[in-house]
Ligand SMILES: Nc1ncnc2c1ncn2[C@@H]1O[C@H](COP(=O)(O)OP(=O)(O)O)[C@@H](O)[C@H]1O
């Protein structure tokens with residue numbers, strides 16, 4: 105039982121990272137980025153490339169099997185993926201914004217990009233899953249009856265660190281305050297001297313950083329494949345909506361609920377309905393609280 | 403003490419402005435106003451005359467079709483909104499003029515993003531002028547009353563030490579008593595060296611603290627002059643009444659006071 109809680113938390117931390125990225129872009133750009141899954145996948149492949157070049161198995165630290173190459177590959181992958189994402193924004197979303205395209209147009213464009221992204225990964229990296237390394241991790245007992253691989257614990261730690269960093273960034277830094285200002289009232293933000301274009305670029309970079317981190321860590325625990333991000337899309341959106349769209353703390357809470365729900369679906373032998381379970385929970389909560397767990401009523 | 407309308411000392415000069423929200427549907431049809439250093443100038447006019455549209459156009463929120471805008475001698479026509487703060491323009495919109503989810507202190511800090519070095523000093527001066535801002539600094543601005551929120555909005559704009567402060571209906575939704583408080587503070591702000599251009603529905607209260615005024619109707623500046631003379635000008639009353647009565651502003655003020663309890667929302 106407790107084992108499933110532990111697995112659920114691991115699952116939840118990865119969902120939370122991706123969903124927070126989604127939440128950030130939604131708050132500032134005002135549309136649901138359905139291509140977030142592919143950002144995550146492309147990031148994982150960039151990181152995989154970096155790890156392969158450096159050499160897997162190099163720099164192993166203590167009981168944790170991922171060494172510094174994985175930690176180095178994350179920022180490298182963030183830089184590369186951000187460049188791709190900013191280029192896509194410049195070529196696709198910027199013209200749409202300038203012509204005052206509706207939200208649904210932006211979403212459809214993201215959908216198209218998502219499809220294209222997956223196909224490009226197939227084209228360049230092939231269809232079969234890729235592995236970051238081939239060792240068999242040894243689980244340790246962290247509580248009576250609960251075993252976890254040290255890597256997984258470290259990954260949960262990394263995710264918590266990322267969430268706390270994001271919180272500090274948004275509340276304590278000038279740039280973070282400017283982002284919150286833009287998400288609340290873009291016109292008033294401009295009147296205050298905030299350059300919207302710069303904030304939009306920053307938002308893409310932060311959303312990308314969160315997705316790439318999630319993708320790389322997920323790739324490390326499981327595998328990298330073209331559909332890895334697309335498969336995460338439903339849980340990420342479920343977490344976002346469940347928590348209350350736009351509320352970052354709600355998103356984390358939503359991710360926790362979805363992560364645990366998926367894990368318990370496995371516990372009750374319903375693994376085939378994993379996705380359906382999180383969807384059901386989302387629907388149930390929305391029936392009682394249409395604004396989501398921490399969302400405010402409009 | 404009272405500054406004179408010295409045309410050689412214009413801080414803002416708007417010439418024949420044509421602008422609107424949608425292409426080919428202009429709201430302003432050749433509007434000209436100017437403000438001299440040290441003045442308080444009020445823009446009056448009936449609902450829908452284009453007063454808010456005029457200040458939005460000056461603030462770079464609308465694309466200018468024709469005409470020009472000069473601020474402190476520099477042509478700012480078509481300049482992007484976010485660059486105008488550094489040119490010395492402060493602007494308090496009519497509605498949604500604070501970040502409701504952010505604290506009062508955060509609102510003020512956002513006002514000073516291009517003036518970080520003098521921020522602490524400006525803030526102290528502001529807290530002296532509006533003690534409530536200091537008291538509620540950690541509260542979300544959306545939780546404050548209408549009058550306090552207006553102070554946050556004005557305070558936020560002042561944090562950038564503007565040369566010219568534009569206010570769109572600073573008394574909207576305030577009681578007559580609170581309006582007087584806000585207007586007395588505007589006088590203090592002017593005396594501290596900030597020139598003020600405001601839009602006001604409350605014609606008499608606005609003109610009482612102003613040096614000059616303009617009356618806008620249907621997107622054109624129809625009448626302008628010394629504040630005192632506008633109060634007694636029958637033409638002004640006619641513009642307000644849509645050309646029907648021949649009342650002076652004295653009557654209009656009482657007439658409009660009853661019909662203006664709810665200020666219409668401004669969707670921009
Ligand atoms: N965001 C907008 N989009 C289109 N038209 C607008 C918008 N805001 C105002 N208008 C129109 O512009 C005209 C002038 O409005 P406004 O400048 O707000 O008047 P006021 O003098 O009351 O401030 C009105 O006819 C109004 O319907």
Ligand SMILES: [Mg+2]
Pocket residue numbers: 453454455496570668
């Ligand atoms: Mg108005």
